[in-house]
Amino acid sequence: MIVAAVPFALWLAAKAVVTLGLMLGVVLVVIWAELKWSAHIQSRVGPWYVGGRYGWLHPIAEALKFLQKEDLVPEAADDKVFRLAPYVMLAGTIATFAIIPIGPTVVARDLDIGIFYLLAISSLSTLGVLMAGWSSANKYSLIGGVRAGAQLIAYELPLILALVAVAIQAGTLSLNGIVAAQTETLFTIGGFDVALPFALSGQFIGFVVFIIASLAELNRTPFDLPLAESELTMGYVTEYSGLRFSMFFLGEYAGVVAMAAVISTVYLGGYWMPGISDDALDWLGPFILVGKIFFIVFLYIWFRWTWPRIREDQLQRMAWKWLIPLTLFNIMATATLKVVL
Amino acid sequence: MFFAVTVGDWLGEVENWVFAVLAIAMVYAAIRVVTTKNVVHAALFLVIALGGSAAIFLLLGAEFVAWTVVMVYIGAVIVLFLFGIMITRAPLGYETKLSHPRRVRIGAALASGALFLLIGGAMLDAFGDDPVPAAIDPTRTSDIGQSIFERFVIPFEVVSFVLLAALIGGIVIARQDPTVEEEEVLQ
Numbered sequence: 467m468i469v470a471a472v473p474f475a476l477w478l479a480a481k482a483v484v485t486l487g488l489m490l491g492v493v494l495v496v497i498w499a500e501l502k503w504s505a506h507i508q509s510r511v512g513p514w515y516v517g518g519r520y521g522w523l524h525p526i527a528e529a530l531k532f533l534q535k536e537d538l539v540p541e542a543a544d545d546k547v548f549r550l551a552p553y554v555m556l557a558g559t560i561a562t563f564a565i566i567p568i569g570p571t572v573v574a575r576d577l578d579i580g581i582f583y584l585l586a587i588s589s590l591s592t593l594g595v596l597m598a599g600w601s602s603a604n605k606y607s608l609i610g611g612v613r614a615g616a617q618l619i620a621y622e623l624p625l626i627l628a629l630v631a632v633a634i635q636a637g638t639l640s641l642n643g644i645v646a647a648q649t650e651t652l653f654t655i656g657g658f659d660v661a662l663p664f665a666l667s668g669q670f671i672g673f674v675v676f677i678i679a680s681l682a683e684l685n686r687t688p689f690d691l692p693l694a695e696s697e698l699t700m701g702y703v704t705e706y707s708g709l710r711f712s713m714f715f716l717g718e719y720a721g722v723v724a725m726a727a728v729i730s731t732v733y734l735g736g737y738w739m740p741g742i743s744d745d746a747l748d749w750l751g752p753f754i755l756v757g758k759i760f761f762i763v764f765l766y767i768w769f770r771w772t773w774p775r776i777r778e779d780q781l782q783r784m785a786w787k788w789l790i791p792l793t794l795f796n797i798m799a800t801a802t803l804k805v806v807l
Numbered sequence: 808m809f810f811a812v813t814v815g816d817w818l819g820e821v822e823n824w825v826f827a828v829l830a831i832a833m834v835y836a837a838i839r840v841v842t843t844k845n846v847v848h849a850a851l852f853l854v855i856a857l858g859g860s861a862a863i864f865l866l867l868g869a870e871f872v873a874w875t876v877v878m879v880y881i882g883a884v885i886v887l888f889l890f891g892i893m894i895t896r897a898p899l900g901y902e903t904k905l906s907h908p909r910r911v912r913i914g915a916a917l918a919s920g921a922l923f924l925l926i927g928g929a930m931l932d933a934f935g936d937d938p939v940p941a942a943i944d945p946t947r948t949s950d951i952g953q954s955i956f957e958r959f960v961i962p963f964e965v966v967s968f969v970l971l972a973a974l975i976g977g978i979v980i981a982r983q984d985p986t987v988e989e990e991e992v993l994q
Contacts, residue, residue, distance in 0.1 A: 547847070577870070578949075585878060589882025600847055
């Protein structure tokens with residue numbers, strides 16, 4: 467019986483390695499994209515010239531800079547929790563990639579309860595952030611951690627409620643099922659079957675709310691209060707340096723890619739594109755998905771470098787007074803239309 | 808009657824090895840939750856214990872229940888615990904006030920031991936030799952939904968009503984109406 471489990475374990479390890487490798491590759495490109503686009507938007511010179519042309523060496527220079535720094539643990543810090551926090555944060559983010567379908571037949575695991583798993587596993591990152599904020603023994607870190615906690619509690623709700631409406635419209639919780647639901651023909655114009663992704667067919671409110679709430683969930687500008695360099699140094703990552711800091715850095719960008727992948731899959735039709743035959747989708751699908759991911763990532767970066775940070779009370783008011791009622795209305799409308807149509 | 812399976816059979820199953828590792832980790836974490844003298848550490852050990860119970864549900868093929876445990880307990884309850892500890896007082900290091908006198912500790916140990924024997928005995932008596940269904944039914948989640956909203960719809964509604972009442976009650980207790988002067992200031 468134990469021997470019978472070996473192929474399963476090998477298969478599992480292979481899937482984990484491939485998922486991790488893909489994720490890290492895309493994350494590195496996203497970091498480079500952030501450097502480049504921020505340079506274009508704010509006239510920063512570094513990313514234009516490092517390495518001679520196109521600033522191609524800049525992300526590598528950044529990585530080397532982090533690697534050579536000393537791995538410090540403050541004397542008053544809670545050693546074990548402090549060391550463990552980056553891993554917990556990163557684990558919660560990376561686990562998301564397990565259920566993203568990158569092609570009609572390519573998915574690490576098509577879970578029956580995909581969306582539910584997604585929401586459950588992403589709460590691990592919150593835990594990592596709170597651990598980092600508390601264990602650093604630094605008032606800036608603590609305030610950053612508390613802010614992150616309050617923000618994540620407030621914005622988890624619109625996120626979940628927006629996905630509830632998607633689940634109602636698609637009639638399934640599985641991400642593969644949701645993509646399949648978006649490929650169904652809605653109407654026909656002159657013999658041409660038109661199928662629309664959910665962002666264009668009934669879930670527009672949910673799509674906008676999800677993008678706003680995901681910005682808050684990722685602690686990105688205009689919701690970067692937990693990090694707020696100008697008032698809290700760097701929030702809950704203040705005391706981290708060297709490799710552990712770069713794990714938080716990596717976790718942040720992995721979170722960006724994960725969220726963008728979820729939005730692309732749930733609202734923009736995932737690997738699917740109209741006019742491409744099912745055979746071609748098998749190998750074109752991943753590229754289409756990456757294209758959609760980069761569209762969302764571009765929006766995130768654009769928001770970050772052009773908008774100022776909002777205030778804590780504005781942030782809370784927006785979640786509780788605007789986004790949550792809007793998503794509740796969206797659920798009601800979706801459910802009504804689902805029954806009527 | 809209780810232990811019809813031999814040791815050799817038990818060791819031959821991979822699931823049992825996984826279960827053993829999980830069980831040891833959970834028992835260790837559960838003991839540390841009550842013995843550690845730091846509130847935040849206690850909450851974090853609780854995460855390990857709850858994560859272990861979610862993993863055992865996964866082992867039994869109950870995916871939905873497993874992720875519900877993760878979402879509700881780790882994602883909501885523990886995060887609220889930590890959040891609450893952090894905004895009231897977040898002591899680093901160890902607190903001496905958390906220790907109880909010896910007789911309370913012995914009493915608590917006896918009570919929890921008795922509870923363990925009671926539940927363990929009842930479980931073994933009821934399900935001792937029943938095998939866990941080997942094949943995992945992929946439609947189990949929709950089965951759960953179906954049974955909640957068809958067969959058990961009335962208990963479900965009653966439970967939601969009780970929860971709603973508790974929620975409103977909590978707001979009423981925590982809410983402090985502004986006094987007349989404060990009302991004037993606000994206006």
